[in-house]
Amino acid sequence: MEELDLLKKHWKKDESSFEQVSEKQIYKMIHKSSSSIVKWIFIISIVEFLFWSVLSFCMKDGEVMRQFDAYHVEHIMTPFMIIGYVGLAYFFFQFYLNYRKITATDNVQKLINTILKTRKKVHQYVWFNIIYAVCSAVIVLFIQFNHDERIIEMIEMSEKNNSTVLIYAIYIGITILFLSIFIAFIWLFYRLIYGILLKQLYKNYQELKKIDY
Amino acid sequence: MSASLEQSFVKQLQENQNIIHKICRLYTSGDDEHKDLFQEITIQLWKAFPKFRGDSKFSTWAYRVALNTAITLYRKSKRSIATTEYDTTKHFFKAEDYNYEEEEQLKLLYKAVYQLNDIEKALVFMYLEDKNYEEIAETLGISEVNARVKMNRIKGKLKKILNP
Numbered sequence: 141m142e143e144l145d146l147l148k149k150h151w152k153k154d155e156s157s158f159e160q161v162s163e164k165q166i167y168k169m170i171h172k173s174s175s176s177i178v179k180w181i182f183i184i185s186i187v188e189f190l191f192w193s194v195l196s197f198c199m200k201d202g203e204v205m206r207q208f209d210a211y212h213v214e215h216i217m218t219p220f221m222i223i224g225y226v227g228l229a230y231f232f233f234q235f236y237l238n239y240r241k242i243t244a245t246d247n248v249q250k251l252i253n254t255i256l257k258t259r260k261k262v263h264q265y266v267w268f269n270i271i272y273a274v275c276s277a278v279i280v281l282f283i284q285f286n287h288d289e290r291i292i293e294m295i296e297m298s299e300k301n302n303s304t305v306l307i308y309a310i311y312i313g314i315t316i317l318f319l320s321i322f323i324a325f326i327w328l329f330y331r332l333i334y335g336i337l338l339k340q341l342y343k344n345y346q347e348l349k350k351i352d353y
Numbered sequence: 354m355s356a357s358l359e360q361s362f363v364k365q366l367q368e369n370q371n372i373i374h375k376i377c378r379l380y381t382s383g384d385d386e387h388k389d390l391f392q393e394i395t396i397q398l399w400k401a402f403p404k405f406r407g408d409s410k411f412s413t414w415a416y417r418v419a420l421n422t423a424i425t426l427y428r429k430s431k432r433s434i435a436t437t438e439y440d441t442t443k444h445f446f447k448a449e450d451y452n453y454e455e456e457e458q459l460k461l462l463y464k465a466v467y468q469l470n471d472i473e474k475a476l477v478f479m480y481l482e483d484k485n486y487e488e489i490a491e492t493l494g495i496s497e498v499n500a501r502v503k504m505n506r507i508k509g510k511l512k513k514i515l516n517p
Contacts, residue, residue, distance in 0.1 A: 143511050144480060146455070147462050151481045158374040161391065166363045169392050170399040237447070244397045244418045244426065248475065249494025252425050254446035273364060339427075340471070344424055347472040351503045352495045 150285045178242055178255060180337060191234055192269050196224060203281065211287040216279060223274060230264040249352075254344045259338065266330065270323055277315050285311075363403050366395065369412045372482075373419050373474040379466065379474050393427050394419045415490055420478065424471045465514040474509050478506060 154162075161169075199205060209219060237283075239256035244251065284291055298304045366373075371392050377387045381437050387440040405414050466477055472493065479489045 142508065143462055143465075144477070144508060145513055146458060147466070148481050148483075154375070155371050158371055161367070161370055163363050166366055166395060167359075167393040170359070170362070172392065172396065174393060174396045174400070175428060176393060176397070176422070177428055178426055180428070244419070244421045245414070247417075247492055247494035248418060248421055248424055248472075251421050255425065274473070295388045332371065341425060343390050344471050348493060348495060349469055351472070351493075351499050 177337060177341065178239075178258075179241065180257070181259055182239060182263075183257075184333060184337075188262060188266065189228070192229060196228075198217075200219070208283065209289075211283060213283050213287070216283070220276070220279065227268050227272070231261060231268065235261045235265070249345075249348045252341055252348070254340060256338075256345065260328060263330075266326065270326065270345075273322065274319060277319055281315055332333075358402070361428045362399060365411045369415055372416050374500065375482075376416065376419045376423055376478060380427070380471070382467070388425055390423060394422045397426060399515055415444050415472070416482070418493065422474050424475060439475060441509075443477065461515055462511070465511050469510070473503075476500070476504055476507055 235258065238261055240256065242251070242254050242258065246254065250298055285295070295304060297306045302309075372389075373391055376394070377390045381387045381390050398415055401418055405411070466474065469477065475493060476489060479492065484492075486497050486500050486504075489504075490497040493500065495503075
């Protein structure tokens with residue numbers, strides 16, 4: 141007899157051995173909240189969207205932005221901000237559409253695929269924000285070099301001392317340093333959260349792919 | 354969702370709960386986890402129930418959702434990673450048909466099945482439930498030929514684990 145056939149023989153007999161759950165217990169269960177991976181991804185994604193939105197709103201009222209109002213650079217800042225909001229709306233809508241598609245009645249491969257796609261959209265949103273942050277930093281630097289009186293004064297002074305390159309290097313260096321810390325922090329956060337959450341899912345997905353190719 | 358829908362769901366699940374228990378037994382390694390997964394499957398089934406049209410049997414529909422939950426949606430706790438000595442054969446034998454040799458073999462078999470990965474367990478489950486390869490392939494989202502090939506490999510793998 142093949143190994144699995146022995147198990148099959150007993151598998152059938154096994155029906156009566158489980159502790160039966162009553163109807164009352166099932167009623168209770170269906171009113172409890174799910175703790176599935178999808179729910180966790182959804183919660184984390186909402187927190188992410190909120191985080192980035194709050195961050196951009198906070199920056200809008202920040203000192204730097206007030207300073208920028210005085211420079212009259214709306215022709216640069218307004219389109220840039222519009223791109224930010226359009227990006228937020230687009231990604232949120234896409235994320236929601238994908239999330240709605242997740243259904244436990246699909247086949248296993250399709251279900252994992254949909255979950256990973258949903259996750260990917262949020263991932264793209266994070267990249268969008270990182271690139272947006274880098275572009276913001278470049279624009280802010282450019283505007284400050286051209287409009288900030290203190291910086292202009294410093295550059296003029298440095299021209300007399302032949303140290304203009306040093307001033308530019310310090311400013312650009314500090315910006316790169318802050319951006320690097322910011323990106324490293326976000327990267328670490330994602331590795332940690334999603335590494336733990338999606339490890340098993342990726343493993344099963346790879347296993348299915350391996351069977352089919 | 355309406356009360357009658359709720360009533361119909363609870364009744365059908367209560368009658369077909371053994372199929373869920375079997376999946377829980379394969380994917381968990383202790384009573385608490387078994388209950389935990391059973392609950393998550395129940396929630397997922399209830400969420401998907403409005404889409405259940407009744408063109409297939411409740412049990413057929415339920416085992417697919419249950420497998421999906423066990424493989425993709427259920428967050429395994431740390432407890433399940435450590436393989437505990439959970440005696441899965443404790444319910445198998447009734448006093449009158451007790452067979453020591455078979456029990457030992459079954460214990461080994463169960464241990465071997467536990468060593469398989471989530472997808473392999475799903476294949477084994479469907480094989481034990483006498484599902485045909487067309488259904489196995491469709492449930493997992495792979496081709497029928499590949500499902501057959503994989504099943505043969507699993508049989509080989511189990512043989513190897515049992516007879517090293």
